[in-house]
Amino acid sequence: MESDDGIPPTGDELIEMLAALANPLRVRIVAQLTGGRDYVSHLAREIGMSRPLLHMHLQRLEAAGLIVGSLELSEDGKAMKYYELTDFNLRLTPSLLAAAAKTLTGSAPARGLSPKEHSDEPHRQ
Numbered sequence: 001m002e003s004d005d006g007i008p009p010t011g012d013e014l015i016e017m018l019a020a021l022a023n024p025l026r027v028r029i030v031a032q033l034t035g036g037r038d039y040v041s042h043l044a045r046e047i048g049m050s051r052p053l054l055h056m057h058l059q060r061l062e063a064a065g066l067i068v069g070s071l072e073l074s075e076d077g078k079a080m081k082y083y084e085l086t087d088f089n090l091r092l093t094p095s096l097l098a099a100a101a102k103t104l105t106g107s108a109p110a111r112g113l114s115p116k117e118h119s120d121e122p123h124r125q
Contacts, residue, residue, distance in 0.1 A: 008096055011104035013065070017090065020064035025049065026057050030085065033067060037084035058083055 009017065020026055028047055032038065038046070044054045061067045069083045
């Protein structure tokens, strides 16, 4: 994945993006947004999930830089949060992974290790 200026992501940015896309519900959200920007209530109905759960997933995708949200007023004066995809292009290659690995500052994404990863870690004594 490269930014608009052609610079590949850092290792931490790449891990965050991949972790965000590792959830099937978030992949469904991205798929839904390929049709264009949409507001939270409509997205929740289309995907079939509660708005609070959708908000949690949208925050994770936004933190990873895959979507952006904007607050707008509807014609009747209601504040509506719209989300749309960023112009990301994710193409993994061995050389991109090698370059990203050199810039890693941590061992896991911001959300931490999964339960399986915790169980796979050697215990320190």
